Amino acid sequence: MTRCPNLPARLRPFRPRLAAGAVAVGLALALATPAGAQTASRPNQGSAPPYEADMLRLAEMLGTLHYIRPLCGTPDAGRWRDEMQGLLETEQPSEERRGLMVAAFNRGYESYRQVYHSCTPSAELVAQRYLEAGARLSRDIAARYGSN
Structure with missing residues (x-):
């Protein structure tokens, strides 16, 4: 188990959920795009799908x-870039x-890089909340727009 020395006592019971949330995000990302909607011709390739705002938020x-x-010492340093690549x-x-999705990913990275220079309880809370929110958002996208 990854040690989080700055994890507030009130959050310690949720530590195992962080790993579970990470797995849920990965699985949900795999289901985020409806397979049936991917046709060979992709006639509306330039138009944004109805879930575009959700996809940009997820990115x-x-x-x-x-x-x-990684700032907080978790061993999944490359995982989130890999998840983004898989999403693309x-x-x-x-x-x-694609440019909008990559820009959203970079915006998420850069905005927190400017604020957090070391792992703090606040940074750990952000990570926990984003794992949970990302998993929820991925499930919502799959449930609303996935194939039956």
Whole structure:
């Protein structure tokens, strides 16, 4: 188990949920795009899908996790970039949408890099909340827009 020396006592009971949340985010990301919607021609490739705002928020969360989790000593340093890459490969967005998704990821990373220079209880709380919110958002996207 990863030690989190700055984890506030009130959050310690949730430590195992962090790992479970990370797994849930990964699984949900794999289901985030409806397989049935991926046709060979992709006629509306340039138009944004109805879940675009959610996908951009998810990309931003992944960027934040890519910065915060390693800062706090978790062993999943490259995982969040890999998750983002998997999301891009699964979604197969147009160049414009891809640029927006990458920009959201980078914005999440950079905004927290400017604020947190060491792991603090606040940084750990951000990581925990983003793991949970990202898992929830991924499930929502899959439930609302996934194939039956």
